[in-house]
Amino acid sequence: MATFNVNSIGTACPGPITDLIRAYKKAQNGDMIVLVANDPGVVPDAKIWCERTRNEFVSSKDTGDSLEITIKVTGKKA
Amino acid sequence: MKVIRMKKIAIIGSGAGGLITSSKLAKELSKEIKNEEVSITLYDKKTEQEFQPGYLEVAFRGTDPSKIKKRVNKLVNPGVNMVYENVEKVDLANRYIRTEGSDKNRDFDYLVISTGASPDYEQIPGLKEANRDFHTNADKSSLIYNEISNIKSGKIVVGIGGLPYKCPPSPNESAFMLDEYFTRKGIRDKVEIVYVTPFTRIYSAESISEVIEPIYKNRSIESITTFNTDTVDPEKKEITSLEGETLKYDHLFLTPPHKTAGFLKGSEYSDEDGWVKVDKKDLHITTYDNAFAIGDTTNIPISKAGVEAHLEGIVVGSNIIGDIRGTDKNYKFTGRTQCSMETGFHKATFVVGTYDRPVEKIEPSRMNYMEKKVMEEIYWSSLRGHYEWLFKYHFKEDYFQD
Numbered sequence: 399m400a401t402f403n404v405n406s407i408g409t410a411c412p413g414p415i416t417d418l419i420r421a422y423k424k425a426q427n428g429d430m431i432v433l434v435a436n437d438p439g440v441v442p443d444a445k446i447w448c449e450r451t452r453n454e455f456v457s458s459k460d461t462g463d464s465l466e467i468t469i470k471v472t473g474k475k476a
Numbered sequence: 477m478k479v480i481r482m483k484k485i486a487i488i489g490s491g492a493g494g495l496i497t498s499s500k501l502a503k504e505l506s507k508e509i510k511n512e513e514v515s516i517t518l519y520d521k522k523t524e525q526e527f528q529p530g531y532l533e534v535a536f537r538g539t540d541p542s543k544i545k546k547r548v549n550k551l552v553n554p555g556v557n558m559v560y561e562n563v564e565k566v567d568l569a570n571r572y573i574r575t576e577g578s579d580k581n582r583d584f585d586y587l588v589i590s591t592g593a594s595p596d597y598e599q600i601p602g603l604k605e606a607n608r609d610f611h612t613n614a615d616k617s618s619l620i621y622n623e624i625s626n627i628k629s630g631k632i633v634v635g636i637g638g639l640p641y642k643c644p645p646s647p648n649e650s651a652f653m654l655d656e657y658f659t660r661k662g663i664r665d666k667v668e669i670v671y672v673t674p675f676t677r678i679y680s681a682e683s684i685s686e687v688i689e690p691i692y693k694n695r696s697i698e699s700i701t702t703f704n705t706d707t708v709d710p711e712k713k714e715i716t717s718l719e720g721e722t723l724k725y726d727h728l729f730l731t732p733p734h735k736t737a738g739f740l741k742g743s744e745y746s747d748e749d750g751w752v753k754v755d756k757k758d759l760h761i762t763t764y765d766n767a768f769a770i771g772d773t774t775n776i777p778i779s780k781a782g783v784e785a786h787l788e789g790i791v792v793g794s795n796i797i798g799d800i801r802g803t804d805k806n807y808k809f810t811g812r813t814q815c816s817m818e819t820g821f822h823k824a825t826f827v828v829g830t831y832d833r834p835v836e837k838i839e840p841s842r843m844n845y846m847e848k849k850v851m852e853e854i855y856w857s858s859l860r861g862h863y864e865w866l867f868k869y870h871f872k873e874d875y876f877q878d
Binding site for chain 1: 718
């Protein structure tokens, strides 16, 4: 299992979701994606994205300077 | 006698960004070029350039591909040395480049990389055999028009096949233009148009999505969001997503994911996919203040579109001129986007924003469509360095800060 660290600081909509999707394409089920961004829209967007792609939205954390979202890849076909 | 060493400016890529930057530099440094204090060299094997936004017109309105092509030698400023060779190596630390098959080091004082982006069919197995696109070139775009001319009924799938891709509004435009084509032909009720996107909404920016969603509904264009194309089976005529969902089609005109120029992959100044890492405001490459990248080549978080290459080229050109002349002026790019989106039947909207300002909500209008057409008319002249005043007036100097 791998962890994909995606830095989307300084990118606004749709930047973080573009970065998330690009990382997701390279990931396998069981891998984690940690997305760091400072666009406030990223949390609801990532939640909707996880719901629709059947991936697991593990957590979101506001670190003051940025938002850190952790996603577990579970939605890919076997 | 004081000897002034000639400053050498190298520009890689003769697309919109490379031509605009070289034209601006050659015009404004004409005296220095004449006095042999400055030289400008533009590297690219291509002898012909195409008006890429015109691919939609070729694909969906049947414009002759030859109408959107121009010889490079008709576009390059006489003050620029054109070298019709592709670059295969850039050594930023030692300030030299090499062209394909040559062991000669060509040194530079300033470098601008503007090598663009091109479709990458390798990322999606089966797509190349199944698909026709309007992003590769004008001739390939004309194959779509040949195909739609023969369609009497069936299901057409368009949309975003992968990320990143060039010209963000273009997949939506293809849906609207197909709707217009078959409506005018009187067989719209027999043709199903389906738009797919990996994003959670019809257009990635929410404000534009709100503008175009009702158009999709009113014109019965089906949209499927959060669809991550994984593979295509040309025999079964079926797309499979990363999540295992399948979608049938009769005709497929997906926008493929794009890749950077081959020589950039694996370089110390590119990210893992080969996009050049630049400061998003200064546009200089990582820690090198004499080397820049502009347009689709970069990893900055804005649209891959000609207008970005254009505006960034003006900013970078201005800063190189300032450095050569020893002024303290340093312009910064604001991240301004200005992508037109045709919504069919002679209407268009624009995707307008900056790094600091979210994308505006602009309703489609005929006036916007006319503005798009005016920009198309002046495109070739703008590559030669004309109309910079018009861009400054139009963008209200919104694309740079000093």
